[in-house]
Amino acid sequence: MTSLSQLASARTLALGDGRYYRTIVPGVLPIIAVNAQGTTLEVQRWGADFLAETFASPTWPSDAKEPISLTVLEVLNQYLKVDDVGIVKSTIQAAATIYPLVYRHTVSQPHDDGPWKLMLSIKSNILQRMDSAPPGVRICCVKFVQQVVLVQTPGMPVDPRRPEQNDISLTILPRDHPLMPYGNMEAEGSGLLDRLLDIIHGNHGEALLVTATLNALGMLIQRRPMIANRILSSVLSFNPLKLANSPMTPKSKVIIRSIERTTRALLLNVSRRNPDANLHARINQYLDRIARMRIDVFDESNRKRPAPTEPTDGLDTSKRQRLGAVVPNPAPVIPPLPPGPVSFRELYTLNTDANTANFDVQIFQDRETLYRILVPILHSVDEKKLGQALNIVRTRYLAKSEEAARNNANAANGVSVDDDEEEYEPDFEPEDAEQIINRLDSAPPDDGPGPASSAPLAPYKLPEAPPLTEQEAQRYGDMTIRRVFGMLSAIDDASMKSKGSKGGFNRLAATTYDQDASITILCRLATRSAAGLDDPDGNIKSEYEVAKKGSFALSETIRDALFNYIMYDWRRRIDIAINWLNEEWYNDQLQVQAARQKAQAAMNGDAANLPVPKSNYRRCALRLLDGMMAYIESSDKVLVRFISEIPELDREILQRMKKMAEDPERVSLSIMVLQFLYMFRPPVRDITVDVLEDMWRTNDRAKPQAKKLLSKWRPHVLETENEVKMEAMNGSYEVQPVS
């Protein structure tokens, strides 16, 4: 015991100042060694803990630790042979800390093989325990293996001038080291990493090992970029909720949540310290998926209750409806009428519930309220039930009237009857259905429903607003458009990202309330709403007369707004432009068709001089193209897409390419456009080649490229040109003759 307190005071000294470790460790070693005199388990435990603590301590530098570490290897090796979990655990921790130090020592002293041999013996002892030792020991083995992987994987490039600053990694190991063959070390590191990764994909019942491994991997990802990707791929293919399939015990719940949370913490840490956006996306995707899975596994709040196990028959009606069970409607139990005279209320009361029966409709002071309740109820009346109820009441009524007739006969015979008989007046209407259905039948017959039912149920009309003046309409229209575009820009990014699956050809436009839908609606509003309205006759198909007169200006406003919207970010919004032009073109086609039909009808087939409706498509396409032209750079391949996807091309549009080629930087782009059109849009081939030829003739800088294509497409032009050139040569033409 005395030695323990001595040891404790030595430790306190060292804790007070890290510099004392250098002297204390050699002093303590003989006492704590396994074969020391009078040693006890307690002393050895203390020794193992002390060694782990000593080398982990941040209070003294690692180059001071290095020589000391060599002296304790023997003791550690012995400790590993002691059968005590505490000692073994601490020893492995100490070994994990010392491993890089001994490695570095051996790198710099290749001929001092003693320490490395001891270290190898310790290492193989620890690795043997990896699979068989108690979990508490195995986690320490995991950490040791992590240290070995850290050391035996190439790290950051080294700086030979300051060896003490260098990260201890495979990078500092010379290729020709006599004790540590580079290849073997590297292979061992890689193999051990695989063993670590196997743990997380193994049996999750051992949550201790799994979380210990996950938490140890973080540092490897950070400090060894070479293997970071391999580790991450492994972690990202790992399912922390694997245990969820087994029965849920309190323990497995804690474990699943804990593993999931540990994985999340690791990935978030990696993602926070790593600027790679691609990686972020992968990690976020994984985390989202796991979060959804966790909700599936744990969150019972948004799950529906399981169906009740009770038989569906004999349930409450409302319940049965929800269950969707087809149960033959049991004939409603009708309480027999009390003998003797009855009131109308009793006659109509089919429901045994006293509360309903005693309901007094007179509590509705306001007739309007009553209408508001009654009208929807009447809508929801089940016809079958109503019929049944009517039949019941009818039977009752007939029975009662027979009885009354009998009574009358009796009365005629001089037998006294009750004085209530005037209640059975013939003016009673059996069709007064509200009462039955709503069970609001407590009102006395004379004052309750009588006036109410006779009141007209006229539909309520809003007072008509004063008519808008044309300017007002225009202003509101403009305002709406501005607002829609404002909204559009706001949802721009969000919806771009969430662009999910497209419905293909069968989808309906504008059904999804996203940006696409708004654009489609706007395009159609611009193109079709007022189409044909400038036609003096106004004889158009009904499809076109959606809008009222005056919104013709509106469609121009929308066009302007669309144009501005596209130009604001035309590279990204090129598909919107294409959509819009398609709509314009389609509408133009419809207009032409309509005009032709009209002309046919009017002139009986003479379509020669039909009035051509003005083409919005061409105007808009040129405007867009001219707008973009100012900004197009030589690298904007998006122009190729634009030109190739708009529905109709004519000479004037393609002339813009020629114009663009006047800028030497954009020559190749315009050539590319023409080439693309030639290859993929045969209908405009002629125009394309014409334009190209024109370009070749007039634009010197475009000449070489244009010539290349022309030689394939229209070689005879080149030949004639050659002749022209010969003449031009005489006139000191600057361009080199073409061979």
Place this chain on the structure above:
Amino acid sequence: MSADPRLRSRLQAQQPAAVPPPPPPPPVDPQPMGLDGASDAVGQPAVDVVSDDKFKLKFCTVCASNQNRSMEAHLQLASAHLPTISFGTGSLVRLPGPTVSTPNVYQFNSTTYKTIHQELTNQNEHLYMQNGLLNMLGRNLNIKGYPERFQDWVPGKPRLEHAEDQGAAGTEAGVVDVVITCEERCFDAVLDDLHNKGGKLNRPVHVINVDIRDNHEEALVGGRAIRDLALRLNDAADKERETHGEGGWASGSGAARQGFDERVPDILAEWQENWPNMPALWSLAWF
């Protein structure tokens, strides 16, 4: 005096107990005594205290500001004679201020509980007495000097200068075996920070979260729950040492063969059944 009758009865119960006198909070302030640690030990069975000759795990309690929940737990564990230190994971110490949008904010590691107590007393004694802040600070300044930030802690750095703190005995080396956080945000912050620290000590640590809402009542209940958990854990660790002591683990059998570390999830699950309102999380991390 606070309107809370519970606190008043404690105050009375605690009066005769010999408490080390608190460092005098400058203005007259009888309140801190109300939540002093000794009061919790009063009337509790002695089993709740770990005797000094037994093996002891070292604990660390963590909440956002190292004021309420972690300090209540710190007190509970320290009064069970378990080595304990405590931290906050926030960027600053935040305490409720005169309005919701104007909290009182202090630096970690430098502002003492005493200073904060003084400042709040000067600011509005009535208000902070009412909402229990002065009570809490009075309790805290008896436990340790100042709120500490988890992220600034260097594990393994000796804490000899904290010897006066409650529960300091056993934590001199600046490492612990179990970290108990009081909300998931702190749990995440602790795991994240341990990743950042890089596990240089190669020492395993069980990080456990016990979800406690941040108010005085819940902190009190949560503190007891944490004490219960800590005692269970310590018991298991102690058993491991006894069982495995002489003959090694091969000689044990059944549950006794299980070591402490692997039993932590079981213990946590058992504990959770007794304390179902404080959802627990756990992870084995590295210092």
